[in-house]
Amino acid sequence: MTANNLLVELFVEELPPKALRRLGEAFSAALTESLRAQGLIDPAAQTTAFASPRRLAAHVTHVHAKAADRAVTQKLMPVAVGLDKSGAATPALQKKLASLGFGADAVASLKKQMDGKADALFLDITQAGVSLADGLQKAIDEALGKLPIPKVMGYQLADGWQTVHFVRPAHKLVALHGNSVVPVSVLGLNAGRETHGHRFEAAVDPIAIRDADSYAAQLESEGAVIAGFAARRAEIERQVAAAALKAGAGLTPVDDDALLDEVTALVERPNVLVGQFEEAFLDVPQECLILTMKANQKYFPLLDAAGKLTNKFLIVSNIRPADTSAVVGGNERVVRPRLADAKFFFDQDRKKTLEARLPGLAKVVYHNKLGTQGERAERVRAIGHAIVNQMRMETVPYTALAKDEFDVLDSKVQEAARLAKADLLTDMVGEFPELQGIMGGYYARHEGLRDGVAIAIEDHYKPRFAGDALPRNHTGTVVALADKLDTLCGLFGIGQLPTGDRDPFALRRHALGVIRILIEKNMGLGLTQLIEAGFAAFPPDMLDTGAASKLAEFIFDRLANQLREQGYSAQQVDAVLALRPERLKEVPRLLDAVRTFAGMPEAVSLASANKRVGNILKKVEGGVSAEVDASRLAEPAEVALHAALQSVKPAADLAFEAGDYTGSLKALAALKGPVDEFFDKVMVNAEDAQLRTNRQGLLALLHATMNRAADLSRLAA
């Protein structure tokens, strides 16, 4: 059986750029899978995918002209229906055999087998392997059917009458096995070996592909097309880097993978050129210029060695004319209005102060159950003020100097909170919503507001994504915290909880922001108090205050997730978070303490003893108080345990209060012996009620002593 390489290409009109990569991969993967399922390719086969704006192609090695024949056992019918009493074939069986192409002589070779409940007749058939033409036809139909296309278009074939549906009109089909054409057809096209190269610059047109293996080379040499997506992307990257070097010393192109993918999907023959705009535009904030050049024009702006935008940019063109001045000139002419728009917005916006825009915020609805943006800004201000007060309470000693600093912080926080959303009403943010906060910072600086306030306005959205930086200054940190708390408390309070697959308000991101700020900025604020401050900022009947506990649960859930991702073991994370520590900033140190403890030889025994103690205490009706009447201790083992507790508890508690969590857990090691001895020798549930209650009290005291830093029972197997 001749195994040869196969090439299939569908030549179409320009495909949607953002989807091109996905379509290319899906097409070749589905095609290969179908051929494999039909037995037409070897296990060693390799597939190469090609995708360019005008073509989807796949090259598959080790493809057979015909699949191997397969032995198949086919169930015919139950014995009772197929054979009469003498064992001869019934008319029904004869008819069935005839339909499969067998005569009466096949009856003798039929097998009887139990199939579920009754005996049935089985026939061994050799199924002929499918031919490549038939198999490939099926494969192409399947591959096209499975392409991830959200919306297809209907268009007419060359006869002007028949309508077919595909993402874009298809004009040619190539299907080569080795050097022969495979007779398949799709979308009204019959397979051949002809295709077209570059729309304008092909050396040869049409191109007759010699065989499956010469496809890529012919397209490049005769068609001036780099057919492979990865190869074209690499070529663009190379040209972009080279052009940046040539454009000036130390110039680097903006780094954007998504943009690179997009331009790769827009050109067949990349040619990177350098353009420039009037330097006067550099007065406009560079974020605006970069955004419009990338998003609207698909350029790569060039930055200088310090990361500042220059007036030069890179154009990825699809043509390679001898004289590029028309291309460059055209692009320069076209980018000017874009930049002029940005400049216009910037100039217009600055004619009004942020303060002057505040009444406008009262007219923008934030959420129909949570009021306007104006009301929201006011709440964030109130929460920010409450946070600063909580920070005051945490500061020991609270000197006069500290008070003054907090007063300044308070005033900056309130100002920033009030003005932080004003930039949402500017033209620039209206045009480029991604610039919210950034523009607020620029306009605040322009107005001459205090530096700390401008930075806070810019930073209060951070962290905007996983791995983003946190706000840079105290004011920004407090406003960011307040803003996230308003969002979380508000949406939880009206029942808009995130579910497993839906989180339209990005509450997970907000919760993680709160966690990261408290821990990484080392803020010793209590979570319950913060959530209370959040809920308190809302009008009395707006929220379901019962949701406060759900919010706390949610935040601890996110924290547990994040800690596990950071590599802490699930058991150790559970042990620490089970106690719901108030100050999240303590969690890393608590975890380190638990980790150290878990490495100690006494840990196994103490952890499972803790579990046993917890189980016993859980079952006592009416709860147990951690009180022991020393005079009622009878057995030596319980006296010894009590004595051990008396000596260990003060040391452990002292260490815990000083924040030495590792030390407080280490101190518990001394309890191992007495605890084991106690369980070996003493029956807790004694007959005598007083003995029993006393022993339960002793266990409660032990439990409280052991579980200050973490719930040690979670460490047990």
Place this chain on the structure above:
Amino acid sequence: MPMSERAVQKLIILDRDGVINEDSDMYIKSVAEWRPLPGSAEAIAALNHAGYRAVVATNQSGIGRGLFDTATLNQMHAKMHRVVAQAGGHIDAVFFCPHKNDDHCECRKPKPGMFREIARRYERDLTGVVVVGDSLRDLQAGVAVGCQPILVKTGKGLKTLAAGGLPAGTLVFNDLAAVAAHLRA
């Protein structure tokens, strides 16, 4: 010895009547008749403390004979779970065979059907896992899948010991508490 995060779970398989609770030739047919043997609940707690998960495997042909129904069995087991919990312990699972002798099922001890089911549910081999019983058939069923047999002298234990023919390597202890003490050592 420091703790490992994912050690293979230690199991111990216990017969019920005569090991955990008092047995009767007329079957244990009601909650009132189900009375724990002294120290057995604490023994299970001690086994948990030593890292063992306790699983019960018990013949309950009384159901097949119509002497009581599954609902009553569940009530008896609820009592058992409660008593064990009060001592700080936990029984992970209860496997029971409701069939009479002439039902020729796969699960009635000494047939190893229940043990195979335990192996399947816990996704592990039972080689070396301790099985505790007071009758020969408890031990035979376990030995068939590679368990380590332990006979206790409570319930029918003394009679079983006297009759002889115990599987090779059977250890003998006074009661479940003694077994726990031995395994904790």
